[in-house]
Amino acid sequence: MSNSKKYDTAVVVAVQSTNNAKSRLSSGLSPFHRRNLVIAMLEDLLIAIREVHDGPLVIVTESSEYSEIGTRFGADIVFDDGKGFKEAAETAILHIANNNLSNSILILPGDLPQAQSFDLNTILEILSSAQSDIVALSASEDGGTTALGVKPYSMFSPQFGPDSANKHRDEAKRNAMKIIELSLESFKIDVDTIDDLIRIENTVGRQTKKALSKIAFEKTISARRSFRGILGPPLEKSDVEELVSLAMTAPAPHHTTPWRFVAIDSNNRLDLAENMGLKWKEDLQKDGTTTDIIQKALENSKQRIMTAPTLLLGCLVKDGLNTYADTARAEAEWGLAQHSFGAALENLLLAAHSRNYGAYWISAPLYAQETVRNSLNLDPDWQPQAFVAIGHKTPDYKPFNRPPPDITNNLIWR
Numbered sequence: 001m002s003n004s005k006k007y008d009t010a011v012v013v014a015v016q017s018t019n020n021a022k023s024r025l026s027s028g029l030s031p032f033h034r035r036n037l038v039i040a041m042l043e044d045l046l047i048a049i050r051e052v053h054d055g056p057l058v059i060v061t062e063s064s065e066y067s068e069i070g071t072r073f074g075a076d077i078v079f080d081d082g083k084g085f086k087e088a089a090e091t092a093i094l095h096i097a098n099n100n101l102s103n104s105i106l107i108l109p110g111d112l113p114q115a116q117s118f119d120l121n122t123i124l125e126i127l128s129s130a131q132s133d134i135v136a137l138s139a140s141e142d143g144g145t146t147a148l149g150v151k152p153y154s155m156f157s158p159q160f161g162p163d164s165a166n167k168h169r170d171e172a173k174r175n176a177m178k179i180i181e182l183s184l185e186s187f188k189i190d191v192d193t194i195d196d197l198i199r200i201e202n203t204v205g206r207q208t209k210k211a212l213s214k215i216a217f218e219k220t221i222s223a224r225r226s227f228r229g230i231l232g233p234p235l236e237k238s239d240v241e242e243l244v245s246l247a248m249t250a251p252a253p254h255h256t257t258p259w260r261f262v263a264i265d266s267n268n269r270l271d272l273a274e275n276m277g278l279k280w281k282e283d284l285q286k287d288g289t290t291t292d293i294i295q296k297a298l299e300n301s302k303q304r305i306m307t308a309p310t311l312l313l314g315c316l317v318k319d320g321l322n323t324y325a326d327t328a329r330a331e332a333e334w335g336l337a338q339h340s341f342g343a344a345l346e347n348l349l350l351a352a353h354s355r356n357y358g359a360y361w362i363s364a365p366l367y368a369q370e371t372v373r374n375s376l377n378l379d380p381d382w383q384p385q386a387f388v389a390i391g392h393k394t395p396d397y398k399p400f401n402r403p404p405p406d407i408t409n410n411l412i413w414r
């Protein structure tokens with residue numbers, strides 16, 4: 001900000017590099033999300049500031065990663081050595097004094113994503129009033145400082161860190177300045193921990209909400225489980241249609257839509273289950289499986305088909321796929337369709353999970369394609385791949401133990 005006009009107030013926002021900022025959030029958040037969240041929280045604060053303040057705005061930081069956001073909000077970026085909030089505030093004050101930018105300063109931490117512009121305005125009005133020798137202090141619930149307004153600022157030494165609100169009160173006394181204690185709803189909490197974030201998630205600004213919804217989205221992915229303990233009633237028809245629509249947003253080769261779904265009525269299940277059972281029995285007998293084991297397997301399979309509140313069959317068709325004379329490419333092409341089927345079913349399972357249904361994949365139709373096709377009177381081009389059973393979660397059902405992913409043997413870098 002290099003013009004000669006002197007403003008009432010320069011607003012300072014102190015923010016550490018995304019690597020160092022909010023280190024207490026690191027236990028619950030991946031580095032990606034922590035970075036994203038720090039920037040989003042800063043952006044929400046800058047939006048609120050710019051709604052009520054068109055004067056000097058200083059972002060003080062040790063990192064160059066805020067240049068773009070600084071430019072967007074017309075802020076000076078002032079670099080400090082990243083030693084701490086107190087030193088950062090001193091560096092910003094020096095910049096404001098050297099450039100004669102304003103009579104007063106308002107220092108804010110970058111982690112106030114719920115800050116409302118009308119609360120900011122309250123502080124700015126105090127600082128631009130006729131009063132002088134004043135310190136406007138907003139203390140957080142934990143005794144920290146969420147806003148510090150000082151006029152004039154030349155003799156005042158900002159403190160910050162633990163119990164900084166009391167230190168600022170002492171500093172005001174030492175300088176014979178009047179302390180104005182602010183009680184601003186949107187300045188009560190600064191975000192240090194995941195719990196802080198959860199407490200304020202409904203009142204944060206839009207950018208922080210978006211960052212939080214990205215975190216929630218990934219949590220949905222990793223929390224999905226094959227949930228086999230399911231109860232009726234069946235899903236509403238519209239629900240099934242929506243799930244299938246979401247399945248059909250999966251990627252597919254050559255812009256095809258090779259998936260077909262059948263919602264299987266309970267009246268058609270007995271025939272289907274028994275015919276599939278006969279086919280499976282034949283296969284198991286060929287394997288030399290004992291009668292006892294065969295009987296148990298068939299009963300279990302029949303029960304799953306009969307009791308699934310909603311039973312969807314997923315099929316594939318070859319429409320739009322390339323044809324090749326050689327087997328290798330023909331098989332690869334079919335492989336593409338099957339990959340796409342997996343993607344479609346994962347979409348469906350995720351959507352079912354996010355709607356709090358229990359759902360799981362049953363691969364038996366792939367082993368009895370003709371039987372399934374005939375039992376359900378399907379078009380000969382439809383190639384049955386899998387069932388998905390969906391229903392309401394049985395409260396006491398616990399999915400199989402699934403250890404957290406360990407990428408050690410699953411990801412290599414070349």
Ligand SMILES: Cc1cc2nc3c(=O)[nH]c(=O)nc-3n(C[C@H](O)[C@H](O)[C@H](O)COP(=O)(O)O)c2cc1C
Nearest residue numbers: 224225226227228360361362363364386399400402
């Ligand atoms: C291609 C495929 C076939 C599957 N077939 C069956 C099945 O026939 N019966 C079943 O209960 N689960 C089946 N599953 C579910 C897996 O057992 C389950 O995804 C895996 O154990 C991991 O558990 P999770 O889904 O809870 O993460 C299948 C999953 C896939 C991807």
